Amino acid sequence: MMKKNVVITGVGLIGDFGVGKKDFSDFLLHKTxxxxxxxxxxxxxxxxxLLRKADNNSCFAAVSANLAIEDAQLNMEETPAERWGLxxxxxxxxxxxxxxxxxxxxxxxxxxxxxxxxxxxxxxxxASYISTIFHIRGYTTTLNGYNTVSQAIQYAVxxxxxxxxxxxxxxxxxxxxxxxxxxYSCCMDSNCQISDRFGGSGILILESFESARKRGVRGYGxxxxxxxxxxxxxxSMKNNISPIKKLLNKLEYKIEDINCVITSCxxxxxxxxxxxxYLKDLGENIxxxxxxxxFGCTFSAAxxxxxxxxxxxxxxxxxxxxxxxxxxxxxxxxxxxxxxxDKICSNSCLLLERI
Amino acid sequence: xxxxxxxTGMGILTALGRGISDTTDALRSGKSxxxxxxxxxxxxxxxxxGGEVKEAFIDKDFWKxxxxxxxxxxxxxxxACKDALLNxxxxxxxxxxxxxxxxxxxxxGGMLSGQKFHREYLLGKNKENRALVLRDHLACxxxxxxxxxxxFIGETLTLNNACTSSLSAVGLAFRxxxxxxxxxxxxxxxxxxxEFTFAGFSSLQLxxxxxxxxxxxNRSGLVLGEGAGILVLEEMNHALNRGADIIAExxxxxxxxxxxxxxxxxxxxxxxxNAIAMAVKExxxxxxxxxxxxxxxxxxxxxxxxxxxxINMALGDYGTKVPISSIKPMIGHTLGGAGxxxxxISVIAMKNNLLPVNLNYNTPDPDCRLxxxxxxxxxxxxxxxxxNSFGFGGSNGAILLNKIEK
Numbered sequence: 001m002m003k004k005n006v007v008i009t010g011v012g013l014i015g016d017f018g019v020g021k022k023d024f025s026d027f028l029l030h031k032t033x034x035x036x037x038x039x040x041x042x043x044x045x046x047x048x049x050l051l052r053k054a055d056n057n058s059c060f061a062a063v064s065a066n067l068a069i070e071d072a073q074l075n076m077e078e079t080p081a082e083r084w085g086l087x088x089x090x091x092x093x094x095x096x097x098x099x100x101x102x103x104x105x106x107x108x109x110x111x112x113x114x115x116x117x118x119x120x121x122x123x124x125x126x127a128s129y130i131s132t133i134f135h136i137r138g139y140t141t142t143l144n145g146y147n148t149v150s151q152a153i154q155y156a157v158x159x160x161x162x163x164x165x166x167x168x169x170x171x172x173x174x175x176x177x178x179x180x181x182x183x184y185s186c187c188m189d190s191n192c193q194i195s196d197r198f199g200g201s202g203i204l205i206l207e208s209f210e211s212a213r214k215r216g217v218r219g220y221g222x223x224x225x226x227x228x229x230x231x232x233x234x235x236s237m238k239n240n241i242s243p244i245k246k247l248l249n250k251l252e253y254k255i256e257d258i259n260c261v262i263t264s265c266x267x268x269x270x271x272x273x274x275x276x277x278y279l280k281d282l283g284e285n286i287x288x289x290x291x292x293x294x295f296g297c298t299f300s301a302a303x304x305x306x307x308x309x310x311x312x313x314x315x316x317x318x319x320x321x322x323x324x325x326x327x328x329x330x331x332x333x334x335x336x337x338x339x340x341x342d343k344i345c346s347n348s349c350l351l352l353e354r355i
Numbered sequence: 356x357x358x359x360x361x362x363t364g365m366g367i368l369t370a371l372g373r374g375i376s377d378t379t380d381a382l383r384s385g386k387s388x389x390x391x392x393x394x395x396x397x398x399x400x401x402x403x404x405g406g407e408v409k410e411a412f413i414d415k416d417f418w419k420x421x422x423x424x425x426x427x428x429x430x431x432x433x434x435a436c437k438d439a440l441l442n443x444x445x446x447x448x449x450x451x452x453x454x455x456x457x458x459x460x461x462x463x464g465g466m467l468s469g470q471k472f473h474r475e476y477l478l479g480k481n482k483e484n485r486a487l488v489l490r491d492h493l494a495c496x497x498x499x500x501x502x503x504x505x506x507f508i509g510e511t512l513t514l515n516n517a518c519t520s521s522l523s524a525v526g527l528a529f530r531x532x533x534x535x536x537x538x539x540x541x542x543x544x545x546x547x548x549x550e551f552t553f554a555g556f557s558s559l560q561l562x563x564x565x566x567x568x569x570x571x572x573n574r575s576g577l578v579l580g581e582g583a584g585i586l587v588l589e590e591m592n593h594a595l596n597r598g599a600d601i602i603a604e605x606x607x608x609x610x611x612x613x614x615x616x617x618x619x620x621x622x623x624x625x626x627x628x629n630a631i632a633m634a635v636k637e638x639x640x641x642x643x644x645x646x647x648x649x650x651x652x653x654x655x656x657x658x659x660x661x662x663x664x665x666i667n668m669a670l671g672d673y674g675t676k677v678p679i680s681s682i683k684p685m686i687g688h689t690l691g692g693a694g695x696x697x698x699x700i701s702v703i704a705m706k707n708n709l710l711p712v713n714l715n716y717n718t719p720d721p722d723c724r725l726x727x728x729x730x731x732x733x734x735x736x737x738x739x740x741x742x743n744s745f746g747f748g749g750s751n752g753a754i755l756l757n758k759i760e761k
Binding site for chain 1: 473486509517534555558616747
């Protein structure tokens, strides 16, 4: 069976920059922030009946899913529920509910432990809410890690290409709260400056090129492929391994074929060294956009925001030339390589191509 | 052209013991590993039993310079992984690079560390050192540690689909291997016994005060357990080229979502039925070729009739005839580890033509029209096994395993 090409047809996002693509672009161009976490009234964006007991991660993810479905001009009823997939990437999940539940257990004892808080503290609670609200009955999974979104996109592509599902929502979500501030600031990692970051949620909708074309939707770009390797700086250097090299080999691309790189790494010396090592192979002629200062340590949210920047740019919806040096004759770009270097040893990259 | 995916190594650690041999003996004799919980004080709870792994079975040589903060979960999964690698005749010293990808499923990750940190935070204790324990708290931490310790350089991934987590991990590894994207994977999962979970399941009134008796009319809930199950999976030619001993083949996998409720399964069993049907379709077999079903069978009021309905819908009349059992009365519900642990047990059953007993089953339930293996384990030729896993959030998984004829 011929494998299908997979394209991105919808984008939805919400964060402290505001709501949707316009606010996101304004933030990137002018560094303006429109919202604070407590300002959000979810009722303004989505029917919250099914979300009244849900944590903030689920609420943010649901709002961004709604925006993405609208953006993709998808009619949920036209595709059977069993053909929809959902892959969520998160670093911390609903830690706020886990914290509240455990606080009740420690302070009040077992009789005070709330079954509602417990069931909402499970890492796949978000997947449960999103699948229930949007009637998604196909492949649904939650991934935990630091750069899970690149991997989530690859698995969505695989499942669509192999005909297991037709459409897939890929989610990146992470919201900050007090316990994380305590955890990261007290000793876990003093490099992680999270005080002014609260994260957010972003969603991409992926479907086959054929299905998008049938609906008359052009899409933002095609996902050509992705690669992930597990190696820290020393292992990468000693063994001369890199996710970028591996991906380019797999796709039979040459370095000079790459038009632009969007990258970010965790805020630690080791991660930065790893990122520089991988980028060094690309030489000095390829423009690089470093997203680390833009989204900070917002983990899975930062990763999806970075990928969304690439998605908007490959279609020409965001003027990447305004935030990095790209010669005008190269614009619009034919492809963008998106690179992610995590806190521990996972390194991913994916290649988007203009349709 | 899809590749064939085979199992070349297995490691298992549960309340029944460590390794294939101990587990096979226990399954054959119908032994239960359930006993009084010792890892935390249970005097404030109405029940106090669970399936804990005995300390003597756990290898503590994982990572000496990290021993200050490694969670019990790390040791459980390390022990099972080491056994699986040895079983697959692979190097365990971590000195070389192995192109393997790692797919792990867990519900809790290093929950004992998180629990300890938070308790000390709330009580204002041990401020200087308490954050150290957080290093192994996140669900992805143990997976990264395994990859680093054993020198795996492929992709590393942690899946969290509640009690389906580790079957999802095996399923995703199967897909990556079948499509030819990777050639070798370490897949499985784990979870530890913790008061966090015990109190949560107690608050949901899902823990039985007596014995766990899946599919029995008088069942009253589950018993919690802990453990790890790890599989070495390879693309068939990769295994043959390195002269590996092939234990079994994975021939089909299905994964769906109920889109129904945060904790309750869909009583109509549509998602569970679809997962089984997807696995059967992918395997390209007749349902009558399935010789044994290793059920999810938690012993809760809601799960068992839902699972029975899913099997009856997916397999038709044959669903009431195929021998089926749940091993949760023997080891407890190992949560995120259950799927992979039960795949290992399914392979043991298939390899030994052993139908493990569904302990404590006395009274048939008209809502569970199944051919339960009751009384004692028995021997019967089995060529193909179906193993199911279902979880909170409406997560459903089903996998089909086939015996390899030598």
